[in-house]
Amino acid sequence: MKVILVNGSPKEKGCTYTALCEAEKTLNENGVETEIFWVGKAPIAGCMGCGGCAKLGKCVVNDSVNEFTEKAKDADGFIFGSPVHYAAASGALTSFMDRAFYSGKSKLVGKPAAAVVSCRRGGASAAFDQINKYFTISSMPIVSSQYWNQVHGNTPEQVLQDEEGIQTMRTLAKNMAWLLKCIEAGKSAGINFPEIEPQIKTNFIR
Secondary structure, three states, rough: OOEEEEEEEOOOHHHHHHHHHHHHHHHOOOOOOOEEEEEEOOOOOOOHHHHHHHHHOOOOOOOHHHHHHHOOOOOEEEEEEEEEEOOOOOOOHHHHHHHHHOHHHHHHHOOEEEEEEEEEEOHHHHHHHHHHHHHOOOOOEEOOOOOOEEOOOOOOOHHHOHHHHHHHHHHHHHHHHHHHHHHHHHOOOOOOOOOOOOOOOOOOOO
């Protein structure tokens, strides 16, 4: 079992990374392999809705999005982390997830996912809600914790002082590991993810 933890912060080892590391440590302790995937500092283009990915099987823009979706096909679960910018996920992670979920949805469907947000003071719940919406339209079970998956602090050192936030990361990781093991046990018993019907799309304007 493997979980990819996506660091959507422009700072490779800042507050978001610190929160993800706490979750990673607990996942490892529960027998789950992990990888922290940093989206990087290079500009990430937003989705153009060109439809090219339907033909190529990947996004037409060849950057960290394609690198992630290639890894995603072999992963069993995901945690997407972001700093809070203007009560929302970072612009980089938003563009990253727009394109990853549009071009690589088939590699994500049915796999548990969770959002983690890091903020100095406010806006955490809005950013948390934004990220979760990607999962709810992709048939991905959402993994919860004892509270909303957020940490507070302006530096990594301050994040580690947020005892409730750090505990929330540990609980999240334990719940993720438990669900992954339940899914694995289900598959062994012949219980597989439901067959997906061809999607029906309707428009409000005729």
